[in-house]
Amino acid sequence: MEYKIIIDSCGELTSEMKASGIYTSIPLYITVGERNMVDDETFDQQEFLRAAAATKECPRSSCPSPDQYLESYRGNEKRVYGVTLSANLSGSYNSAMLAKTMMEEQEPDKQVYIFDSRSASVAQTLIGLKIRECEEKGLSFEEVVTEVEAYIEGQNTYFVLEDLETLRKNGRLTGLKMLVASALNIKPVCGATAEGTIFQLGQGRGINKALQKMVQYLTTEVINPTEKVLAISHCNCLERAESVKKMILEKVAVKEVIILDTRGISTMYASDGGIIAVV
Structure with missing residues (x-):
């Protein structure tokens, strides 16, 4: 080679x-509670999600x-x-x-x-x-x-998460308007800036509305979609990822679609139920 x-x-x-x-x-590498995990082929997503749910400490990465x-x-x-x-x-x-x-x-x-x-x-x-x-x-x-x-x-990156706490506690939301209306089930629609930081595009009442808004942003902003590969990663929610794929393909045609489950670091930040879409 x-x-x-x-x-x-x-x-x-x-x-x-x-x-x-x-x-x-x-x-x-990931630390959750007193456990240290390596983000390689030994990483067990379900085990991590259980461990993260069982501790009040925020998971950390290195x-x-x-x-x-x-x-x-x-x-x-x-x-x-x-x-x-x-x-x-x-x-x-x-x-x-x-x-x-x-x-x-x-x-x-x-x-x-x-x-x-x-x-x-x-x-x-x-x-x-x-x-x-x-x-x-x-x-x-x-x-x-x-x-x-x-x-x-x-490239354009979009994501909707059930929970932003891990990102917030690890200092990854600098400059992002944090929503205080969690009791209203408001879910931010976020993206990546040209510099690689996170910013908020919009929001939706509930995960489904937020995902619909994410699809709207993606399909409106994509240039020459038939030449692009759409990639979707999901944290433990394949059905949700397939639903996002369907919504996107109803609006634009793309060259190819890839759907993958999140690895360890992406799992840590996306949290259970998170969706990331890139095109």
Whole structure:
């Protein structure tokens, strides 16, 4: 293999991506109560959700070390691409960049580039797939970087969660207007800014109304939808994800749809019942 793609574990991988031999997942870590969990193939979503519900303490995450990234860059591949969750939400990007500097000192002939997704979850999935598409078209390293950075600029991320507490307590909602009308079952519709921070688009009375508004935003704002892949991740709510897919496809036609269950970090922040849509 001439290249490989490293994605931190906030990004979900499809079965085909796992089997391809092209993708490597670098785990983040979760602390819930007195338990420490690794966000790798051993992560049990149901076990985590039970543990989180059983403790009053807010779950916490920690990013991979530069040494972990450095080790993942090693190998015979000439080109290495990394995709991390937003640098404004995690230290994963900084760890990956530090490892890049170390690798360039040790193996100056190896080309390494780290993409800041400026998002999370299935946004990273789509970026990983875009990198592979560019490589398979025979683009040069520099051309891949340019095309994928442009793709990231054009991505739109939307999400509706049942509970924003984990995001709030972990300081991920800076600048977001927090709603005090929780007794009224108000659910915010949120998105990612161009800088990779979270902002509120709107709100709905109840999860279904909020999801309908999310679909409205997505289908109104998407450009050239027939050329786009729609990715939906859900936390323990496949039926809800399928419903969102149906609502979107009733309004616009897309190239392809991917639905994935959230990995550990995305599960931690999305909480039970959360939906993330990226196009």
